[in-house]
Amino acid sequence: MRFGQPTHMTLAAGFLMLTTLCSGHVLAQDKPNGNASNPSAPPPEDSSSAGQTISPEQLIKVPVSGLTPGAVEARPKLKLPALDDKAAERGMQNFASFNCVGCHMGNGGGGMGPALSNHAFIYGSAPENIFLSIYQGRPNGMPAWGTVLPEDAIWDLVAYIKNLSNAPIAEWGATTSSSSPAIEQVPVQIKASANPWQYTEKFSKGQKPQE
Amino acid sequence: MSGTRLRIGCSKLVSGIFLAAPLALASPALSQEQPQTPASEVNTQPTPQNAGQKQSTDISTLIKDDNQWPMAAKNYANTRFSQLNQITKDNVGQLQMAWSFSLGTPRGQEAAPLVVNGTLYIVGPYAGVHPNEVFALDIADGELKWSYSPKPDPAAEGVACCDVVTRGLAYDNGKIFLNTLDGFSVAIDANTGKELWHTKLGDINKGETITMAPIVVKGKVLVGNSGGEMGVRGWLTAVDEETGKIAWRAYSTGPDSEVLIGEDYHGPYDWLNGKDLGVKSWPPDKWKIGGGTVWGWISYDPDLNLIYYGTSNPGAWNHEQRPGDNLFGSTIFARNPDTGMAKWAYQPDPHDLWDHDEINESVLVDLTIDNQVRKVLIHPDRDGFMYVIDRTTGKVISADAYDYVNSIKSIDLNTGRPVLNDAMTPSLGKTVRDVCPAAPGAKDWQPSAWSPKTKLLYVPHQHLCMDFKTSDVGYIEGTPYVGADVDMYAGPGGYRGEFMAWDPVQRKKVWSIKEKFPVWSGALVTAGNVAFYGTMDRWFKAVDADSGKELWKFRVGSGIIGQPITFAGADGTQYVAVMSGVGGWSGAVAVGEIDPRVRNGALGFTGAMQDLPASTVGGATLAVFALPKNQKKAASAD
Numbered sequence: 001m002r003f004g005q006p007t008h009m010t011l012a013a014g015f016l017m018l019t020t021l022c023s024g025h026v027l028a029q030d031k032p033n034g035n036a037s038n039p040s041a042p043p044p045e046d047s048s049s050a051g052q053t054i055s056p057e058q059l060i061k062v063p064v065s066g067l068t069p070g071a072v073e074a075r076p077k078l079k080l081p082a083l084d085d086k087a088a089e090r091g092m093q094n095f096a097s098f099n100c101v102g103c104h105m106g107n108g109g110g111g112m113g114p115a116l117s118n119h120a121f122i123y124g125s126a127p128e129n130i131f132l133s134i135y136q137g138r139p140n141g142m143p144a145w146g147t148v149l150p151e152d153a154i155w156d157l158v159a160y161i162k163n164l165s166n167a168p169i170a171e172w173g174a175t176t177s178s179s180s181p182a183i184e185q186v187p188v189q190i191k192a193s194a195n196p197w198q199y200t201e202k203f204s205k206g207q208k209p210q211e
Numbered sequence: 212m213s214g215t216r217l218r219i220g221c222s223k224l225v226s227g228i229f230l231a232a233p234l235a236l237a238s239p240a241l242s243q244e245q246p247q248t249p250a251s252e253v254n255t256q257p258t259p260q261n262a263g264q265k266q267s268t269d270i271s272t273l274i275k276d277d278n279q280w281p282m283a284a285k286n287y288a289n290t291r292f293s294q295l296n297q298i299t300k301d302n303v304g305q306l307q308m309a310w311s312f313s314l315g316t317p318r319g320q321e322a323a324p325l326v327v328n329g330t331l332y333i334v335g336p337y338a339g340v341h342p343n344e345v346f347a348l349d350i351a352d353g354e355l356k357w358s359y360s361p362k363p364d365p366a367a368e369g370v371a372c373c374d375v376v377t378r379g380l381a382y383d384n385g386k387i388f389l390n391t392l393d394g395f396s397v398a399i400d401a402n403t404g405k406e407l408w409h410t411k412l413g414d415i416n417k418g419e420t421i422t423m424a425p426i427v428v429k430g431k432v433l434v435g436n437s438g439g440e441m442g443v444r445g446w447l448t449a450v451d452e453e454t455g456k457i458a459w460r461a462y463s464t465g466p467d468s469e470v471l472i473g474e475d476y477h478g479p480y481d482w483l484n485g486k487d488l489g490v491k492s493w494p495p496d497k498w499k500i501g502g503g504t505v506w507g508w509i510s511y512d513p514d515l516n517l518i519y520y521g522t523s524n525p526g527a528w529n530h531e532q533r534p535g536d537n538l539f540g541s542t543i544f545a546r547n548p549d550t551g552m553a554k555w556a557y558q559p560d561p562h563d564l565w566d567h568d569e570i571n572e573s574v575l576v577d578l579t580i581d582n583q584v585r586k587v588l589i590h591p592d593r594d595g596f597m598y599v600i601d602r603t604t605g606k607v608i609s610a611d612a613y614d615y616v617n618s619i620k621s622i623d624l625n626t627g628r629p630v631l632n633d634a635m636t637p638s639l640g641k642t643v644r645d646v647c648p649a650a651p652g653a654k655d656w657q658p659s660a661w662s663p664k665t666k667l668l669y670v671p672h673q674h675l676c677m678d679f680k681t682s683d684v685g686y687i688e689g690t691p692y693v694g695a696d697v698d699m700y701a702g703p704g705g706y707r708g709e710f711m712a713w714d715p716v717q718r719k720k721v722w723s724i725k726e727k728f729p730v731w732s733g734a735l736v737t738a739g740n741v742a743f744y745g746t747m748d749r750w751f752k753a754v755d756a757d758s759g760k761e762l763w764k765f766r767v768g769s770g771i772i773g774q775p776i777t778f779a780g781a782d783g784t785q786y787v788a789v790m791s792g793v794g795g796w797s798g799a800v801a802v803g804e805i806d807p808r809v810r811n812g813a814l815g816f817t818g819a820m821q822d823l824p825a826s827t828v829g830g831a832t833l834a835v836f837a838l839p840k841n842q843k844k845a846a847s848a849d
Contacts, residue, residue, distance in 0.1 A: 096682065102440075102691025103369065109812025112372060112691065114804030117812075141369015143689065167808070176824050187698045187810040187818065189642040189680040196809075205822040206707060206728075208645075208676075208700040209810060 083159035091160025092194040106188035107196040108164035163195045270383040278779040283323035283379040283424040287511040288575040291660035297785035299739035309837040310353035317829035319794020322379035323774035337375035337392035357404030367393035372440040373796030379424035390421040408455030428548040435505020439523035442692035445503035459551035463503030463522040479605035492536040502526035503540040507570025521569030529681040529694030536561040555605035566650040567593040593652025614653035642680040649677035649699040660734035667712040673729030674702040697815025722759035733774030745771025748826040767791040770827040792831030802829035
């Protein structure tokens with residue numbers, strides 16, 4: 001359960017970061033008794049390991065479409081921050097603190113926002129595409145988080161989403177039948193992990209999960 | 212840093228632009244408002260002689276004419292009962308499809324069709340090329356008369372908690388009234404489809420949407436907001452049907468001046484009386500983001516001049532963030548429709564632990580209980596108890612479990628408060644297992660029907676339990692405010708839904724039909740003693756209202772979460788109609804971008820519905836049924 005629940009401290013730190021960076025009035029935090037309102041609260045731990053960020057000039061060249069007229073290679077070669085386990089663990093905490101979980105739900109199963117737990121991304125599955133989807137928002141309800149989140153925090157989310165989406169691939173397409181899918185994730189209330197597809201069980205067909 | 216920065220337009224209580232009701236009531240006599248009124252007094256038996264002759268446009272007259280289905284719940288009492296009796300339990304087995312119509316959208320179709328003076332009106336969900344499109348069709352042959360598309364803001368989808376549904380339209384005085392998901396109320400000329408006015412009532416940037424079917428009472432269109440999962444502050448708003456101007460707005464939380472509690476108010480129990488309870492029953496300022504939205508059913512008793520409706524769960528779902536009773540979330544209100552002022556309020560689940568909204572229908576009937584005729588409302592509650600409440604005072608007469616419940620032991624009739632199973636109270640970060648009923652309750656929005664002939668309530672509902680684990684959640688305006696990981700699954704016995712008949716005087720279940728999936732459709736019952744409902748695995752069913760015996764079923768194109776209705780054509784033909792089109796909170800996994808393998812999706816409903824995509828996909832289609840011609844003749848000759 002080490003990474004399962006954001007602790008009060010990390011949550012508070014997340015909101016300190018959030019409320020500090022918020023230039024408008026859209027954000028509020030909901031912990032009147034927590035550390036977030038205390039200016040002496042510790043800063044977020046190691047929140048900037050991503051180092052230098054990619055310039056807007058580079059990001060604007062990242063295509064969202066898979067079609068390239070004239071067969072010209074359009075995708076710029078970017079030096080991305082490390083999207084490693086540590087980044088994914090920080091991303092998992094951000095996912096809760098910044099309320100990604102509210103729409104995309106625990107382990108990214110999808111709800112108000114689309115599932116992140118499969119390989120399907122409407123606006124591109126490359127890390128820079130996912131970064132831009134978070135940064136810019138998307139028309140059917142994804143808020144533009146670039147206005148309030150630091151870029152490092154967004155890259156950490158990208159690292160976590162990379163893990164969330166890493167579903168085992170049974171076939172090129174997807175069969176739905178009385179025997180498919182065959183597996184499900186161990187649900188988050190039983191096993192919380194920054195890499196949830198490591199823990200699967202037999203598909204329960206609407207009955208209580210096995211554990 | 213103050214620690215709490217809120218941007219909420221709560222101070223904008225609209226000053227009362229009160230307009231006198233423009234409609235003269237055609238008759239003071241009640242008919243469908245008192246479902247026990249004998250049919251002979253109503254005189255709406257459909258025959259070729261009288262069918263189609265009534266061309267009233269007044270909703271209070273139309274609800275007495277059983278050839279029509281002029282509001283989602285059929286009448287102000289919300290009985291969904293029709294005196295039409297051409298279709299009986301003896302001939303319902305012969306029902307055939309008369310015509311159908313595709314709405315061209317793939318998302319959940321919860322709306323009821325309306326039928327007024329030969330035209331059927333239906334609205335689609337907030338999806339497809341034309342979200343919330345309204346269609347007008349000729350009831351005789353399904354000819355499309357007109358359609359109307361509101362101007363959409365597609366971002367609304369991102370703040371709608373549980374699919375992008377609407378529960379329907381309203382009609383009065385030659386106008387169709389539409390609520391859009393992105394927060395508008397619109398009036399449309401029922402004959403031409405031309406827009407008459409539109410008024411912005413909600414703000415999606417605060418997380419507000421509108422999903423309920425409006426109703427019209429005395430010239431006012433009553434509209435509430437949705438967003439109990441978004442830290443929205445709930446309200447019910449009355450809009451003048453002629454001008455689109457707001458007449459009054461009653462908030463569910465906050466000071467009495469904004470909840471519209473005044474001298475006429477009298478709470479049914481001591482704990483529901485006191486100044487500014489909508490502020491004092493919360494931690495400081497939490498009422499401003501406290502939920503109590505109004506997205507369900509409104510009923511109306513013209514005799515008492517009171518409307519009745521329920522409010523949603525208080526937010527967040529993590530109850531430890533909001534110590535107190537959290538008034539007036541999860542509350543049933545009685546209000547004066549002219550002024551909005553509250554008469555009484557009763558909160559069945561103080562300090563809600565489980566997302567138990569009280570938006571479910573309140574069916575108004577007069578029952579003989581202990582040799583006394585009582586004006587009651589029957590309220591099949593999310594918490595699994597069937598409340599019979601004195602609708603003049605708000606006092607509970609009886610409350611009995613109608614499904615398996617282990618989170619509440621009983622309802623204390625002296626205090627009106629539930630006796631909780633304390634062992635199940637969630638605490639931060641701890642998983643509580645096997646909580647029954649689950650978050651959507653033993654029954655959600657799907658409306659019941661009441662037959663004055665059988666004196667039974669026909670209740671579509673679910674049978675689910677859940678794991679529930681709370682977490683600390685920060686409020687970020689316009690995003691969810693939940694703070695819980697939920698995982699639902701089938702209740703004891705392994706089934707997930709039930710259609711049952713309940714006797715509110717004997718306080719017991721008379722019969723029940725178990726279904727594989729939650730029964731998320733509405734119910735209909737007729738004087739032919741036939742009850743209708745639909746299943747999420749695509750069956751439209753007719754059952755014997757006395758015994759529950761299955762009489763007929765038809766496999767439609769998509770799972771049914773709509774509301775069946777019945778009406779008659781100019782030639783006297785009785786029709787039964789239902790929208791198919793799976794979706795809604797329960798069906799989201801079959802139509803949304805939701806992974807059936809990740810159980811916590813869709814606020815935990817994925818767990819209980821993960822095999823639904825193997826039975827159905829989305830696709831909203833209206834199906835209209837009637838007896839074959841020779842059967843109709845035989846029925847008319849009876």
